[in-house]
Amino acid sequence: MHKIQTTPADAALANAPNKVPNTPPNNSPVNRPIRSYVLRQGRLSPAQARAIDEGRSLVIPYAAGLLDVYGAFGRRAPTIVEIGFGMGHATADIAALRTDENFIGIEVHTPGVGSLLKMLAARNLNNVRVIQHDAVEVMTNMIADASLAGVHIYFPDPWPKKRHHKRRLIQPAFAKLLAQKLQPGGYIHCATDWQAYAEHMLAVMSREPLLVNTAEGFAPRPAYRTESNFERRGLKLGHGVWDVVFCRA
């Protein structure tokens, strides 16, 4: 294992045009976007580094224009976006189970990208593409309205402190954006091991007029969602797990 300083993708994220320094020279009010993640220094194993090198064809560069999904996968199939796949275990498991669907995984963390690409190669899976960028920008700029069959968000950072709640991914505006990207009948499936965040998700999605709950309150865990790293961590801490599944009306 060796410590990485920055990768080109990390540097691109760090230098993203809408990122403004904390202390601007003229002390003018800061208009820094609120991100749902903190870019961590990570340890990239040699195997992950190799997977990133060898899996380049599965990585879609971020661009501020609509993605040609057909071109990216070479086929038309229901397309699911997963936001914040972490190390990608659930992503690879679900893609292996649902080979007739396309999966676009979005993650900012380089070792996670390496980990997923390594599993895709090992399992010979060709129905996953990866975008290493802020999911809010990807969803806003690259994904066409009414184009997705589903969105998966598993164990998003809970940002438990009250002053950090604004960094939570699931917010009214983002729920609306996700709903707009779904085809009629398409679904959003979230899971979390933080009860307060689960209740927040339920409340936010219930208030979005484009969405309908598929259950009364929390949903039963769908069979396709296998255990992820963060879920395992939460379970070890004695946390419960809550699934939230809404459909586009």
Ligand SMILES: C[S@@+](CC[C@H](N)C(=O)[O-])C[C@H]1O[C@@H](n2cnc3c(N)ncnc32)[C@H](O)[C@@H]1O
């Ligand atoms: C708590 S982890 C959960 C990872 C994985 N889904 C799991 O269940 O193990 C949340 C992940 O979301 C990623 N993330 C958070 N906000 C993101 C964003 N706006 N765009 C892309 N990835 C994001 C983080 O880098 C982190 O890997």
